[in-house]
Amino acid sequence: MSSSEPAARHVLVTGATRGIGRAIAAAFVAAGDRVTVLGRTPRSAAAAAEALGPTATSVAADVTDAAALTAALAAAADASGPIDVLVSNAGGADTAPLARMSVDALRAMMALNVEPLLVAAQAVVPAMKARGGGRIITIASTAGLKGYAYVGAYCAAKHAAVGLTRALAQELARSGVTVNAVCPGFTDTDLVAGSLDALEAKTGRDRADLLAEFTKVNPMGRLITPDEVAAACLWLASPAAGAVTGQAIAVAGGEL
Template sequence: MSGLSRSSHALVTGGGRGIGREIAAALSRAGTTVTVLGRNRAALDDVVAQGLAHAAVVADVADQASVNAAVAEAAARQPVDILVANAGAAESAPFARSDAALFRRMMDVNFFGVVHATQAVLPSMKARGHGRIVAVASTAGLRGYAYVSAYAAAKHAVVGLVRSLALELATTGVTVNAVCPGFTETDLLEGSIDTIKRKTGRSREQALAELAKHNPQGRLVTPAEVADTVLWLCGDGASAITGQAIAVAGGEI
């Protein structure tokens, strides 16, 4: 990674836990000022208290007015140069039992959460002629998985948005990319493990093996590996990289 400006201000949504927390920490270590955004004030305050970010703002990414207010609060301290749209949620169900409400929940958080955050930061980035937008999608945005049709549809939508917006912004100095992790060691994954255990009677070790087998390396991805990819995309050395959906998945894609 080269050329990450130490005067940059990064906003990380879903920054209170998991991959978002790790991304915030990596950006902070690189010298970037980091604001974390999320719904859980206590979790966000802990990230700041641990020195992994510099400030926190509270918002529900599915609520555009809430996001606009939080971004305005963050930008009042310093214009946002980097957006990492990481906030997400996952629910599993057979398609036949995936009602419209489930699809809306998955779209509201995973897709519209990216739309809302991007629309809030983009005018200022375009006006300054520089910006980095990185959406944390998923390998589910590049391929299908059984029993998560709503989640996969939302993540496919994120990848389509990234590819289209990158072309629209190609001459503005703002790059737009997606990072697509495979199954990653987070508390979100623990929910998937619990679901497998409950529905199949398998042990935790068997459930983990079931998820890890998707990765040709035979393991789970670590949050730090995802964060390193984001860090590279945020640097000046990646200024020619835009419209990409980069899989961090051990060769799965």
């Protein structure tokens, strides 16, 4: 960490028990920051924090429960100090063709991928403004910047996540709080592995062929790594990115 870096910032990452969120939490720990892992259950969050080392702590909440999420963020601030960097990573996808996509499914995607962004921002921004600055980073998706077949509800939610990010960036621009989105393409996580498992079982197709379907949209011909997404977050949280706000940065191998 350079001499210009703030010492031991408090970074909270939602959905940090695995995949991209876990990699982001690990990157901030390695950078010398105090990290709070927010997971769905106390056990999973505590296990992830323990694995990350002594500068990591944990809180638990279902991010779709606004009251529980607000309480968890307050508990994290009480335990480790005001939150300097909020990384809203928790989310999920659902697949269905148009004919089987329900309004309830759309609402569920919004409740998981959009509403927690608002709740978390409302919880942390007052203290950030009082201290003269802060960082809010949304982990969105290339699905927030383009369309993919059969994931219409997910695409709609991630587009909304990017829109909310851009709107908050405008509103908070004079406060010292920056608000940005990182939009990964298909990433090498257990969620993608689970999707491949399901498709393999359902279709009987070769796993390598199925993986090729995921990677063909990436000109580099591969999955993104969680560490590559984490590196983008580290930069957005750094002093060097102080004038960067309202952006949706694709980490997608040239897909967009």
